[in-house]
Amino acid sequence: MTRVFVSRDMASVALGADALARALSDMGCEVVRTGSRGLFSVEPLVEVESEDGRIGYGPVQPEDVAAVLDGTHPNRLGRVEALPFFAGQQRFTFARCGIVDPLSMADYAAHDGWKGLEAARAQSPQQVVDAVKASGLRGRGGAGFPTGIKWQTVLDAPGSPKYIVCNADEGDSGTFADRMLMEGDPFCLIEGMAIAAHAVGATHGYIYIRSEYPFAIDTMREAIGLSAERIVPFTLEVRVGAGAYVCGEETALLDSIEGKRGQVRAKPPLPALQGLFGKPTVINNVLSLAAVPFILAEGADAYAAVGFGRSRGTMPVQLAGNVKHGGLYEIGFGITLGALVNDIGGGAASGRPVRAVQVGGPLGAYFPPSMFHLPFDYEAFAQAGGLIGHAGITVFDDSVDMAQMARFAMEFCAVESCGKCTPCRIGSTRGVEIMDRIVAARHVTPVGMEQAGSGYLGEALYSRAPSRIDISIEGQTALLRDLCDTMKHGSLCALGGFTPYPVLSALDHFPEDFGAPAPVRQAAEQDA
Amino acid sequence: MHEFISTWVARHGATRDKLLPLLHALQEEVGHVDDTLVPAIAESLNLSRADVHGVITFYHDFRRQPAGRHVVKLCRAESCQARGGAAMEEAAAERLGVRMGETRGDGQISLEPVYCLGLCAIGPNALVDGRPVARIDDAALERIASQVAA
Ligand SMILES: Cc1cc2nc3c(=O)[nH]c(=O)nc-3n(C[C@H](O)[C@H](O)[C@H](O)COP(=O)(O)O)c2cc1C
Ligand code: SF4
Ligand code: FES
Numbered sequence: 001m002t003r004v005f006v007s008r009d010m011a012s013v014a015l016g017a018d019a020l021a022r023a024l025s026d027m028g029c030e031v032v033r034t035g036s037r038g039l040f041s042v043e044p045l046v047e048v049e050s051e052d053g054r055i056g057y058g059p060v061q062p063e064d065v066a067a068v069l070d071g072t073h074p075n076r077l078g079r080v081e082a083l084p085f086f087a088g089q090q091r092f093t094f095a096r097c098g099i100v101d102p103l104s105m106a107d108y109a110a111h112d113g114w115k116g117l118e119a120a121r122a123q124s125p126q127q128v129v130d131a132v133k134a135s136g137l138r139g140r141g142g143a144g145f146p147t148g149i150k151w152q153t154v155l156d157a158p159g160s161p162k163y164i165v166c167n168a169d170e171g172d173s174g175t176f177a178d179r180m181l182m183e184g185d186p187f188c189l190i191e192g193m194a195i196a197a198h199a200v201g202a203t204h205g206y207i208y209i210r211s212e213y214p215f216a217i218d219t220m221r222e223a224i225g226l227s228a229e230r231i232v233p234f235t236l237e238v239r240v241g242a243g244a245y246v247c248g249e250e251t252a253l254l255d256s257i258e259g260k261r262g263q264v265r266a267k268p269p270l271p272a273l274q275g276l277f278g279k280p281t282v283i284n285n286v287l288s289l290a291a292v293p294f295i296l297a298e299g300a301d302a303y304a305a306v307g308f309g310r311s312r313g314t315m316p317v318q319l320a321g322n323v324k325h326g327g328l329y330e331i332g333f334g335i336t337l338g339a340l341v342n343d344i345g346g347g348a349a350s351g352r353p354v355r356a357v358q359v360g361g362p363l364g365a366y367f368p369p370s371m372f373h374l375p376f377d378y379e380a381f382a383q384a385g386g387l388i389g390h391a392g393i394t395v396f397d398d399s400v401d402m403a404q405m406a407r408f409a410m411e412f413c414a415v416e417s418c419g420k421c422t423p424c425r426i427g428s429t430r431g432v433e434i435m436d437r438i439v440a441a442r443h444v445t446p447v448g449m450e451q452a453g454s455g456y457l458g459e460a461l462y463s464r465a466p467s468r469i470d471i472s473i474e475g476q477t478a479l480l481r482d483l484c485d486t487m488k489h490g491s492l493c494a495l496g497g498f499t500p501y502p503v504l505s506a507l508d509h510f511p512e513d514f515g516a517p518a519p520v521r522q523a524a525e526q527d528a
Numbered sequence: 529m530h531e532f533i534s535t536w537v538a539r540h541g542a543t544r545d546k547l548l549p550l551l552h553a554l555q556e557e558v559g560h561v562d563d564t565l566v567p568a569i570a571e572s573l574n575l576s577r578a579d580v581h582g583v584i585t586f587y588h589d590f591r592r593q594p595a596g597r598h599v600v601k602l603c604r605a606e607s608c609q610a611r612g613g614a615a616m617e618e619a620a621a622e623r624l625g626v627r628m629g630e631t632r633g634d635g636q637i638s639l640e641p642v643y644c645l646g647l648c649a650i651g652p653n654a655l656v657d658g659r660p661v662a663r664i665d666d667a668a669l670e671r672i673a674s675q676v677a678a
Contacts (some may be wrong), residue, residue, distance in 0.1 A: 012658035013648045040649045173605035176646035211552075211589055212645050214658060240552055242587035245643060259547035259573075261586040277545075311591065319649060321610035326649025345554070360607055394607045408606070412643065 002069065003049040004029045007098065009036035009183050010215040010282055011176070015063060017044040023062035025068060031258035035184015037098030037329030047080060056080040085344065090306060091330045092294045092314045093287060094177075097184035097414040102219060108187045108496055109231055114230065116293030120195045124329035128199040129155055132292065134300035136312030140492075141285030142249075142389045144311075144378040147292075150282060153272035154200040157280035164196045164205035164234075165257070165283040168220075169241055172361025173422070174320035174392030177328055178286035181316075182209070182216040185290075186223035187462060192289035195296055196282050197234040205234065206276070208253050210241040241492050245362075245416040249282045249493050252418060262492045285390070287316060308334030311377045319345045321357075338372025341395055348397040355512065358405075360389025362412050363377045364496035365505035366402065385505060387498070402510035403442065407435035409502040411497060414490060423487045424496025431487075431503065434480050441473055442515025473515040477507060530568050532557055537572045547583055551590055560591040596631045596638035598676035600624065601655040602664075604641045607648035616652045616664050623673050630638055637676050 006021040024046065025031045025071070036043060045058035046068055056077040057068045067073035077083060080098075091097075100107040120128045126254065133148030149176070154162060166189065170178040182189060193205050209217050217240055224236050239257050241247050247256045251265035254276050275281025295303045311333035317340055319326045324346030336416045341347070341357055348354050356366045365386030367374070374380055381388050396405075405426070410431035417425045484500035491497040512518035536553055540546055544672040550569065554561050561584055571581045584590045602620055604613065617628060626632040626639045647653045656672055664672075 010645070010660050011662065014647055014662035015650060043650075056637060170646060171644065173644045174607045174648045175644075176648055179646040212642060214654075239548070241589075242548060242552070243589035243642075244587050256548065257545060259544040259583070261582055283669065321607040321648065321651075323649065362606060392607075392648070394610055396610045400610065405606070405609075408609070412605075416643075 002029045003032060005032045005034050005047040005049070005054060007036040007043060007045060007184075008033040008215075009043075009180060010213070011040055012036050012043045012045070012406075013215070015040070015043045015059065019062045020044045020046060020060065020065070023065045023175050024069075027065055029069070034100060035097045035102050036180060036328075037086070037182060038094065039081055039083070039325060040327045041325050042075075042077060045054075045077075045080070053079045053081075056083075082406050085325055085327070085329070088344070089330050090314050090332050092303065092306075093188070093290050093316055094181065094185070094328065094330050096188065097180060100185065101185050102186055103222055103226060105187070105230075108185075112297060113187055114191060116296035117191050117194050117198075117231075119296045120198050125155055125199050125201060128195065128296065129185070131295060131300045132199070135291075135295040135303040135308070136300075136302065136307065137291055137295065138311065138378065139285055140287035140291070140315070140390065141250075142387070144388070146286050147284060147317065150272055151196065151199050152354060153270065154202075154280045154282050157273050159273075159280050161204060162200055162202040162277055163276045163279060163281040164200070164202045164289075165171065165254065165281055166193055166207040166286060166289055167248065167250060167253060167283055168206065168207050168209040168213075168216070168286050169245075169253060170213070170286070170390065171248045172363075172390050172392050174358065174394035175318050175361060175390045176320070177316040177318055177391070179213050180215050180328055181286055181290050182213070187227055188293055189220070189286055189289045190223060190227050192292040194231040194234050194238065195292050196284070196289060197231075200280070200282055202282065203233060203235065205236045206239050206257055207236065207299050208239045208241060208247070208257060210247075211243055244418075245412075246418040246493075246495055249495065252493075253283070254281070261418070263420050264495075266492060271339040287390075288456050306332035308332065308375055308377045309379060311379070315376065315388075315391050317376065318390075318392045319395070320392055322348045322350055322354075323393075323395040324349045327500070333377050334375050335356065336372060337367065337374045337376065337393070338369070340376070340393060345393075345395060348395060350397045350399075352397040352399065354395055355400055356396045356402060356405075356506075358396070358502060359395045360387040361392050362409060363387070363494055363501055364389050364392075365501045366405065366509060367505070368509045371509075385508075386501060402506040402513040403435065403439050403515075406503045406506040406514075407439065409499055409506075410435055413499040417495060417499070418493075421490065421492045421496060423490035424492075424499075427483055427487045427490075427496065429497060431480070431483055431499075434475050434476055434483065437471065438473060438476050438480070438514055441471065441476070442513075454467075477514060477516065480507065529554075529558065529562075529565055529609065533565070533572050536579050542573055544573055544575060546579070547575070547589075551584065551587075555590060560594050593631075596626075596633075597636055598657055599640060599655075600636045600657075600672065600676060601640045601642040601645075602628070603643070603645050603647075603651060603653045605644040605648075606629050607644070608651035608653055611651040613652040616669070620654075620664075620669055620672075624676070644665055 042058035047054035247262035413428035
């Protein structure tokens with residue numbers, strides 16, 4: 001019987017993988033459902049086992065099955081690992097994803113599973129913490145805080161029980177690595193959490209998964225059931241979010257698990273000292289925890305050997321939005337933004353010029369192509385007025401309206417604000433209003449503006465108080481900058497504090513979309 | 529419903545941290561979390577009514593009114609926008625006969641915003657009665673419309 005592999009990842013299913021799998025099994029094939037390899041332009045992908053390895057075909061539909069099985073289908077890709085998209089990757093964390101049956105304990109063990117946990121349990125907690133420190137691993141959830149130092153704090157903290165909490169809230173647009181890992185290699189995350197538990201002396205752990213990820217929730221629950229005996233004395237459970245972006249913030253997440261409104265707590269105390277139920281708690285992102293089995297199994301040096309500056313190891317970069325070859329690309333830090341977008345991503349899917357990319361989700365900055373030389377590295381991005389965040393890269397072509405994107409950033413902040421501080425809660429609503437005025441005014445001459453009563457520049461508002469509100473574009477952008485400054489400095493967490501990044505980067509790099517003159521730099525760029 | 533709550537709590541525990549799981553379970557069972565259930569929920573977990581009300585209204589997922597027979601959740605986040613999401617949102621509202629965030633008058637369809645489904649390289653995306661649909665174009669919209677017409 002021919003063995004074939006078809007992904008059960010939510011994205012592959014959204015593109016028709018279930019029907020494809022059914023068609024293959026109707027043809028008498030043995031179908032193994034794997035996670036996704038992460039190149040979504042070839043999903044649904046089927047790999048046919050042969051003497052030369054697995055031969056991929058994609059994208060394919062159920063009606064293509066006969067041609068796939070006799071090897072004549074035009075979308076034959078050859079060995080998937082040999083495709084340029086995969087050849088350049090360094091898959092530390094995602095080594096098994098797309099290859100194994102995510103819920104097969106046998107598959108997991110056969111592909112080096114549990115080696116890290118075994119190595120960890122042969123060591124003292126301090127030795128494990130030291131290994132994680134030596135690896136240089138920094139939190140992959142966004143802030144980039146050294147994971148080993150966080151664990152040390154929890155190890156040294158008095159109090160019991162201690163908890164391991166996995167942040168699987170992944171709310172950023174353009175990110176899906178957490179989801180892919182949980183759906184494609186759930187035991188890897190479980191192993192990472194069990195290692196963390198050994199390192200700090202925790203007995204119970206929670207995986208907080210957003211409700212928008214139903215496949216990940218089911219897969220993780222099943223995997224926890226299957227591996228429960230393997231990780232004793234540690235126990236694990238899944239908690240499901242309820243559609244609040246701010247619950248990705250670590251203290252809001254803890255409140256949410258505790259059954260409260262997901263509002264941000266002021267720090268100190270650090271969650272490491274007084275976290276879940278007031279007890280010492282490790283809270284880490286999925287990818288931080290999933291990197292740990294490799295570090296323990298292969299050694300801290302093997303991990304630290306890859307990377308750039310103080311950003312060690314690999315980053316699962318997510319190429320999203322209007323990009324030809326979108327998907328998950330794991331590679332050591334230091335690759336340039338332009339190489340990711342153009343060489344690997346293949347530019348915009350629409351075939352039009354790339355105009356802007358947003359890195360790091362809704363709180364990340366927009367960059368123009370003139371900044372594509374930036375190396376993927378926490379410090380380099382911070383210096384350029386942006387952030388790496390969860391390493392999602394959203395590509396936009398030249399049809400994008402950057403003023404509308406700035407407006408959306410404010411709107412998102414208004415919808416998702418937890419309400420604890422005024423600059424975020426009220427400021428974001430005022431920000432939407434300013435953006436509406438800018439959008440309405442930018443195509444209108446000052447004289448015409450007086451007649452534009454039907455748009456947002458309603459007569460009612462402006463005729464009443466013309467002297468108090470400067471409705472010129474210059475006046476409104478000055479007001480916008482002032483508001484962003486207040487949000488940046490007056491907010492308790494990064495939701496209100498970082499919303500100025502997308503807003504101001506859009507204004508700074510694409511002023512012509514805000515009704516201001518285009519920067520000279522861009523004219524030069526077009527000539528080049 | 530009160531029996532559902534007491535059975536659930538007896539099985540899963542009556543600690544405060546069970547509030548979200550209980551609300552999820554209730555909503556799955558009934559379709560929404562009715563305001564009339566708040567006292568029973570509060571009592572079973574030893575919380576104040578205001579506490580429970582505060583939690584229900586904080587989270588976007590919990591509904592206090594019944595949804596339509598079919599629920600279409602359309603992604604509004606940046607990566608889907610980069611792939612024509614805004615135009616698709618308008619087309620969907622038009623084709624399904626219901627505005628974003630509302631339930632159609634005949635109770636057939638709710639159209640709801642969602643901010644990212646983690647399918648960001650293949651958008652615009654939606655969840656139709658919990659099933660993911662990618663690369664929504666006019667043809668896909670037509671298929672969705674006929675699905676939710678039943
Ligand atoms: C508004 C907001 C949303 C966040 N969302 C997430 C998220 O979805 N996933 C995540 O891992 N971290 C998120 N973070 C960062 C967490 O607060 C925290 O830094 C992280 O979970 C720590 O884990 P790490 O050290 O492994 O990165 C968010 C932060 C803020 C302010
Ligand atoms: S910045 Fe916004 S989300 Fe963060 S604590 Fe303040 S109100 Fe809440
Ligand atoms: S932005 Fe729509 S699925 Fe992520």
